[in-house]
Amino acid sequence: MAIRIATLALSVSLVLCGAAVAGPKAELPKELPAYAPDRPLPVPQIAQKRLANGLQVWVIPRQGLPRVDYTLAVRNAGFAADAADAPGFASLYAGLLSEGTAKRDSKAIAEAAQGYGGSIGSNANNDGITVGANALPSMAAPMLELLAEVVRTPAFPEKEVKLAQANALQGLKAAEAQPGFKATRALLAATYGDHPYARVQQTEASIAAVTPERLRAEHARRFRPDHALLIVTGRIGADEGFKLAERAFGDWKNSGTASADTPAARRSASPAHVLIQRDGSVQSTVRLGRPAIPATDADYVPMQLAGTVLGGGFSSRVNQNLREAKGYTYGASAGLSAARAGGRVQAGADVRNEVTGAAIKEFFHEFERLGSEPVPAQELEDTKRYVAGGYLISNQLQYSVASQLANNWLVGLPPEFLGEYVPKIRAVDAAQVQAMAKKYYAPGDQSIIVVGDGKAVAEQLKTYGEFSAPAK
Amino acid sequence: MRKRRLALLLAGLTLASTALAADGDRWTLPVAVKKLDNGLTVVVSEDHSSPTVGISVVYHVGMRLEPKNRTGFAHLFEHLMFEGTPNAKEGVFDRVITGGGGRNNGSTRADFTNYIEVAPVSALEPILWLEADRMKTLDFNPVTLKNQQDVVKEEIRVNVKNQPYGGFMWIDIGQHAFEKWENNHDGYGSFQDLENANLKDVAAFHRDYYGPNNAVLGIAGDIAPAEAFALAEKYFGGIPSRPAPPAPDYREGLNTKEKRVTQSDALAQVPAIAAAWKMPDRGSADQAPMAVLGALLAEGDASRFYQGIVKGRELALNVEALYGLTDPWTYDGPTLFTVFALYKPDTNADAVLKAMDEEIAKVAEQGVDEATLKRVKTRMLADWYNGIESFINRADTLAKLQTLWGDAATVNKIPGWIEGVSSADLQRVARTYLTVPNRTVIDRKPAAMLAPAAKKPE
Numbered sequence: 001m002a003i004r005i006a007t008l009a010l011s012v013s014l015v016l017c018g019a020a021v022a023g024p025k026a027e028l029p030k031e032l033p034a035y036a037p038d039r040p041l042p043v044p045q046i047a048q049k050r051l052a053n054g055l056q057v058w059v060i061p062r063q064g065l066p067r068v069d070y071t072l073a074v075r076n077a078g079f080a081a082d083a084a085d086a087p088g089f090a091s092l093y094a095g096l097l098s099e100g101t102a103k104r105d106s107k108a109i110a111e112a113a114q115g116y117g118g119s120i121g122s123n124a125n126n127d128g129i130t131v132g133a134n135a136l137p138s139m140a141a142p143m144l145e146l147l148a149e150v151v152r153t154p155a156f157p158e159k160e161v162k163l164a165q166a167n168a169l170q171g172l173k174a175a176e177a178q179p180g181f182k183a184t185r186a187l188l189a190a191t192y193g194d195h196p197y198a199r200v201q202q203t204e205a206s207i208a209a210v211t212p213e214r215l216r217a218e219h220a221r222r223f224r225p226d227h228a229l230l231i232v233t234g235r236i237g238a239d240e241g242f243k244l245a246e247r248a249f250g251d252w253k254n255s256g257t258a259s260a261d262t263p264a265a266r267r268s269a270s271p272a273h274v275l276i277q278r279d280g281s282v283q284s285t286v287r288l289g290r291p292a293i294p295a296t297d298a299d300y301v302p303m304q305l306a307g308t309v310l311g312g313g314f315s316s317r318v319n320q321n322l323r324e325a326k327g328y329t330y331g332a333s334a335g336l337s338a339a340r341a342g343g344r345v346q347a348g349a350d351v352r353n354e355v356t357g358a359a360i361k362e363f364f365h366e367f368e369r370l371g372s373e374p375v376p377a378q379e380l381e382d383t384k385r386y387v388a389g390g391y392l393i394s395n396q397l398q399y400s401v402a403s404q405l406a407n408n409w410l411v412g413l414p415p416e417f418l419g420e421y422v423p424k425i426r427a428v429d430a431a432q433v434q435a436m437a438k439k440y441y442a443p444g445d446q447s448i449i450v451v452g453d454g455k456a457v458a459e460q461l462k463t464y465g466e467f468s469a470p471a472k
Numbered sequence: 473m474r475k476r477r478l479a480l481l482l483a484g485l486t487l488a489s490t491a492l493a494a495d496g497d498r499w500t501l502p503v504a505v506k507k508l509d510n511g512l513t514v515v516v517s518e519d520h521s522s523p524t525v526g527i528s529v530v531y532h533v534g535m536r537l538e539p540k541n542r543t544g545f546a547h548l549f550e551h552l553m554f555e556g557t558p559n560a561k562e563g564v565f566d567r568v569i570t571g572g573g574g575r576n577n578g579s580t581r582a583d584f585t586n587y588i589e590v591a592p593v594s595a596l597e598p599i600l601w602l603e604a605d606r607m608k609t610l611d612f613n614p615v616t617l618k619n620q621q622d623v624v625k626e627e628i629r630v631n632v633k634n635q636p637y638g639g640f641m642w643i644d645i646g647q648h649a650f651e652k653w654e655n656n657h658d659g660y661g662s663f664q665d666l667e668n669a670n671l672k673d674v675a676a677f678h679r680d681y682y683g684p685n686n687a688v689l690g691i692a693g694d695i696a697p698a699e700a701f702a703l704a705e706k707y708f709g710g711i712p713s714r715p716a717p718p719a720p721d722y723r724e725g726l727n728t729k730e731k732r733v734t735q736s737d738a739l740a741q742v743p744a745i746a747a748a749w750k751m752p753d754r755g756s757a758d759q760a761p762m763a764v765l766g767a768l769l770a771e772g773d774a775s776r777f778y779q780g781i782v783k784g785r786e787l788a789l790n791v792e793a794l795y796g797l798t799d800p801w802t803y804d805g806p807t808l809f810t811v812f813a814l815y816k817p818d819t820n821a822d823a824v825l826k827a828m829d830e831e832i833a834k835v836a837e838q839g840v841d842e843a844t845l846k847r848v849k850t851r852m853l854a855d856w857y858n859g860i861e862s863f864i865n866r867a868d869t870l871a872k873l874q875t876l877w878g879d880a881a882t883v884n885k886i887p888g889w890i891e892g893v894s895s896a897d898l899q900r901v902a903r904t905y906l907t908v909p910n911r912t913v914i915d916r917k918p919a920a921m922l923a924p925a926a927k928k929p930e
Contacts, residue, residue: 026563029605033597035572039523039694064521065861066499067854106783110773115847117497117854119772136497136854166816167782167789174742174789174814177636235496280738283626283634315570324562327622330630350630382571389524389573389592396522396862 041391043419044401047238054226055249058405058415059241060233062398067118068140068234069399070133070147073406077129077222080196080262080341085209088202090124092168092210093218097122097131099160102153106160109150116143120150126197127262127340128410129222134399137235141244144232148248151223156215168207175201179285179350179451182276182472187287190272190447191344195265220256225249227258229409231402265342266291272447275467277454284356284452288334288363289346290445295338295411299436301424303345306436307335309383310370311347317366318347326362328355334363336440340411345440353453357460364443371437374430388422499857503870503881504697506704511685511713514704515870515880516697519863525596525693526863527589529603530871532688533681534583535659536722536805542669544661547580548624549677553587554578555616557605562616565606568598575864580659581797583804584875590864593694597703604707607687610678612671621666628660636740640916641812642794645748648731649912654722655806659797683714690871690880693863724806726750726905731912736919742789744916745821747828748810749906751795754803754876760889761897762809762905763800766793768840768848768898769831770811771855776831777811785827788813799859801886802869804876808912809905821915829908836902839895852890 047059082089098120099106113120116139122131131151135143175181185201192198230249232241269291293299311318311334322332334347347367351359375383394400401418408417448464450457461467504516538545556562569576574591589599632638643658650656689708691700727750737744752758770777770793777791796807815824840848860866860883874880 026561026567028564028568029560031559031601032564032568033601035598036594036596038592038594042523062521064519065857066497067857107774107779110779111847114772114774114851117850134854136850138497163783163786166786170742170789170814170816174636174740177739177741179634281634283629313570314576315566323623324619327619328626330623330627350626350634352626352629382567385573386570389570389575389595392522392524392573392592393575393590393862393864396524398861 041388041419041422042395044395046405046415047241048415049242051225051246051250053250053252053254055245055252056229057242057245058229058231059236059238060231060401061237061241062234065398066137066235067134067398068137068143068232068236069402070144071231071402071406072131072147072151073128073229073231073410074130074223075128075227075410076259076261077227078124079126079200081222081259082196082199084194084196084199086206087199088206089210089218090129092164092202092207093215094122094124094129096156096160096164096215097154098150099164100155100157101149102155103149105157109146112146113143115139116146118143120146125410126200130403130406132399132403140234140236144244144248148252152252154219156212156219158212161210161212161215165207165210168202169204172202172204172207179278179281179283182278183285183287183348183449183451185472186274186276186449186470187289187346187447190274190449191269191289191291192265192342193269195342196262197265197339197342221259224254224258225252226254229406231405233398233402262341264294267293267342268445269447271445272449273461273465273467274447274449275454275458275461275469276449276451276472277469278451279453281353281451281453283350283352284359284450284457285348285350286356286359287346287348287449288360288446289344290440290447292336292343292345292440293338294340294342295413296340297338299439300338301421302428302432303336303436303440305383305387305425305428306370306433306441307345308387309375309379309433310334310366310437310441313386317370318349318363321362321366322349322351322359326355326358328352328359328362332363338411353456356450356452356457357463360448360461360464364446367437367441367443367446371434371441373434375433377430380430380433384426387425391422497853500884501860501866503883504701505874505880506701508684508705508709510709510711511683512704512708512711513688513874514701515688515690515874516695516700517692517866517870518696519692519866520694522863523593523694524590524863525593525691525695526865526867527596527599527603528690528864528868528871529587529607530688530690530868530875531585531682532583532686532716532875534581534585535657536582536654537681537719539673540653541665542661542673543657543665544624544659545665545669545673545677546585547659547661548620548666548669549674550578550580550585551620551624552610552616552674553606555620556611557609558611559605560602561611565602568602569595572598574599582655582659582807584872586868586872588864588868590862596695600703600707603689604711607682607684607708608711610674612674614671617669617671617674621669624666625663628663632660634739636737637744637916638737640735640914641744641746641810642797644735645746645810645912645914646796646808648733648914649727649748649750649808650806651724652722652806654720655724679714680717683716684708684711685713686716688871688874690867690874692866692870722805723753726910727912728909730908733912733914734922735914735916736922737916738919740916740918742814743817743918743921744812744814745824746810746812746914746916747825748808748912749910751800751803751807751809752901752905758901758904759800761893761901764848764852764890764893765835765898765901765906766795766800766809767852768835768844769793772851774847776834777828780831781813781824781827786816787819787824787827788815790814801882802872802876817921821913825913832902832906835898836906837899839899842895845893845895845898849890849893853887856886856890
């Protein structure tokens with residue numbers, strides 16, 4: 001809850017930005033100096049150990065910034081573990097972990113973290129929950145103790161649960177005012193049907209049904225050392241990291257029956273056409289998508305590259321077309337989002353009312369073009385360099401390395417995948433990209449969701465078939 | 473002149489500060505500065521932990537200095553800087569940077585406009601060539617101007633007109649809080665002013681404000697200062713300096729009477745409030761205390777406002793602190809400390825303000841205990857380091873500090889300034905700045921809440 005509201009204010013730091021965009025076809029000036037030879041890709045060295053209780057511990061020592069980062073990832077603890085009548089339970093639950101333990105109340109936890117020069121918090125995604133904490137190096141030991149306390153002895157105090165529920169209900173109202181929130185809900189339903197991956201947003205009923213008892217029962221079921229991975233990174237040695245982990249978690253025991261693995265999500269669906277009325281909307285929030293593949297599928301790497309060519313960066317095809325050539329939007333994107341038991345492709349842009357139908361046409365034009373023509377060699381090479389650069393850039397950031405490793409582990413990818421990703425991307429050829437586009441980006445397979453003012457846009461959508469108009 | 477005076481005021485604080493953090497918690501960035509003959513200042517911070525480099529070109533012009541009949545122009549111009557030059561046509565800029573593995577962006581603020589990149593170091597020379605090229609001249613043409621006018625209008629729709637709250641906590645609040653046009657107009661601009669912008673405006677703005685003497689180049693990452701200076705000289709050294717028009721005097725004092733505004737929001741479903749107080753001048757002895765006070769009151773779950781208003785009194789869903797469009801250190805004219813909150817429908821703006829005033833009064837009257845002050849400072853120190861972890865932010869922070877303070881090494885002084893703040897300092901700034909007369913408030917209510925009761929649906 002707190003996290004979603006924070007994004008309202010966080011968006012401030014992004015405003016007034018003039019994102020650079022330009023075409024892959026632009027001809028280079030003669031005077032432009034060439035790129036220097038690439039330096040080798042650094043691969044993070046991970047010291048790995050499994051404690052007697054099954055908890056995996058990975059330590060990645062780093063120099064630089066004075067900070068130690070911890071990420072505890074727990075499998076089968078996220079949205080996919082929520083009951084069908086409790087959508088979004090995992091986010092309320094994750095938020096309440098640090099709102100009181102057997103020893104400390106919510107305020108004492110927040111103040112302790114502040115005094116360590118860091119913060120502590122939890123986050124739910126489809127396949128798990130991650131509890132993150134960071135601190136100045138001199139406070140690394142007490143911060144891990146605090147993390148263990150939050151993970152092992154959350155109290156879910158009645159008063160905190162009630163307050164979280166009241167705030168979640170208001171937060172839900174605030175979110176309902178945002179067109180992207182409604183569009184996401186409709187697109188997830190169209191993509192995943194009744195699979196748990198469709199149910200990540202809370203409802204009034206699911207918020208109301210949360211009780212301290214239910215939270216405690218779910219905690220016993222979801223949080224277990226043999227379902228968990230602790231990643232330690234920063235100004236700390238491997239031996240010291242293992243020692244601290246053993247002290248904080250060595251006597252943590254499994255309890256209750258483990259939560260089950262998530263069933264596979266569907267890989268195809270008949271496309272839905274949905275127009276959600278939003279009175280007075282001056283833009284249409286357009287989202288397109290269909291089910292795709294889990295992260296462990298053989299198509300995963302070529303699909304990542306195909307998605308990047310199509311809609312992964314400022315110079316991607318959809319952004320070039322819809323923003324730079326047509327001026328329809330501030331930004332257009334497309335790509336693959338994969339989880340452990342399934343994935344989906346999604347594309348979208350917020351466009352002014354009068355070009356709603358035209359924007360969909362341009363998306364579909366780019367989907368088809370990617371499937372019908374091989375990507376030119378230069379564009380493919382530029383995109384691969386863009387992916388490799390992204391790897392280097394995100395590996396600068398300590399937290400980003402830890403969170404990528406944790407996320408890969410949650411979706412079923414091994415630790416080596418981090419270092420193998422760029423070489424694998426480099427090995428993809430134009431024919432594979434084209435095949436991916438044919439397989440997953442065929443326009444006829446895409447659901448179309450529009451949140452906007454029906455009076456202004458319905459006529460433009462007729463080309464694409466009948467649109468249903470749900471209340472939400 | 474302003475810069476020198478203010479930097480001197482703060483110099484003493486570093487010496488007065490006491491050791492707070494363990495040595496292993498310290499981080500001092502290497503900072504090397506060189507001014508080229510044409511006035512371009514180059515700042516370099518070397519770090520070989522990643523084979524990448526962050527680059528920032530900061531121009532000392534922002535929304536305060538845009539033409540009066542062209543609101544939103546500084547930002548529209550920023551967009552045009554990506555649209556090509558006679559040497560490098562539209563598309564080249566982005567192709568070279570992304571194709572070199574990099575990312576780039578730009579932003580416009582009250583006092584500066586920045587252009588930032590991060591990329592594998594193999595792309596450094598082409599990027600410097602491109603930055604130098606667009607410092608020399610732009611491709612002034614009606615097609616890209618029209619295209620970017622459309623894109624900027626879509627940006628305003630997506631961030632303002634089609635959003636609940638519409639950025640009132642950072643756009644509207646300044647329009648009410650400030651007296652002078654430079655400080656109180658809409659930096660996003662009116663659609664009419666944006667549409668009226670023409671190629672003559674674009675040429676004049678580039679000529680006046682985008683010369684090397686009005687810019688700072690920051691480079692951080694996998695490169696030695698001597699090599700970086702040589703590259704800067706190679707690519708930028710031949711660009712002649714161009715005189716920039718003198719800036720008007722846009723200083724203004726603190727407000728002497730509270731301003732209260734109620735706004736109706738057609739898209740929001742939950743009411744919200746923004747309360748803003750004018751900040752101390754950049755470089756004044758009150759700046760660091762104000763930054764610490766802001767953190768004590770409104771940053772994070774341990775803050776007084778969060779614990780007092782979201783938790784204790786249960787009036788609001790969240791509390792967020794804003795410092796104009798930047799942070800407590802990178803402004804150079806009147807700016808605001810703003811607190812934004814979504815409040816619950818069973819309470820009202822007065823109750824939220826009263827709760828804030830009570831928390832402020834506690835500090836003003838009793839100061840703050842040593843343990844709390846130490847906690848807040850420890851977290852601020854860590855946050856300062858976190859903010860300069862990435863090379864792109866490191867280069868940008870250095871370039872901005874050089875631009876606004878005249879001294880990039882400010883990056884290493886700020887931790888000491890934070891440490892030097894005492895409880896008495898917090899009392900002084902709470903009494904001076906966080907007063908009711910110096911406050912501007914916008915109460916933003918869903919339209920349905922403001923409509924007469926008779927019109928409500930059954």
